[in-house]
Amino acid sequence: MSNYLFSIVLTVHVLVGLGIIALVLMQHGKGADAGAAFGSGASGSVFGASGSANFLSRTTGMLAAVFFLTSLGLSYLSSGTTAKPASIMQDAAVTAPAPAGEAAPAGAADDSKAQSIPK
Structure with a gap:
């Protein structure tokens, strides 16, 4: 469930970032106001002369708040404790062949290939 929720929050986070x-x-800089006074056509826009600036800045602020919240959510979801991965060597039964001068361990066959390897 946590991976599913993490994926959803991450997707929202990326989409909000692209929206920001x-x-x-799309917003005009501070220097664009002087150009608008000389008839650049800003008064004929959908939002009016200053309506687009208020709408875009408020929407950007709301998306920034959502971006901040999703950032906190992602950090919370990724900080959850997970089981440590087990080592591969923990489950492997490591048995070394007996040195040449010593007896083979109990249960080892006398005709094993490990004893016939030349040194």
Whole structure:
């Protein structure tokens, strides 16, 4: 369930980030106000002369708040304790062949290939 929720929050986070980028690029800079006074057509826009600036800045602020909340949510979801991965070597039964001068361990066959390897 946690991976599913993490994926949803991550998707919302990325989409909100892209939305913030788009809204910031659509906004006019501070220097654009002087150009609008000389008839650049801003008064004929959908939101009016200053309506688009208020709408875009408020929407950017709301998306920034959602971006902040999803950032906190992602950090909370990723900080959950997970089981440590077990080592591969913990489950493996490591048995070394007996040295040449010593007797083979109990249960080892006398015709094993490990004893016939030349040194």
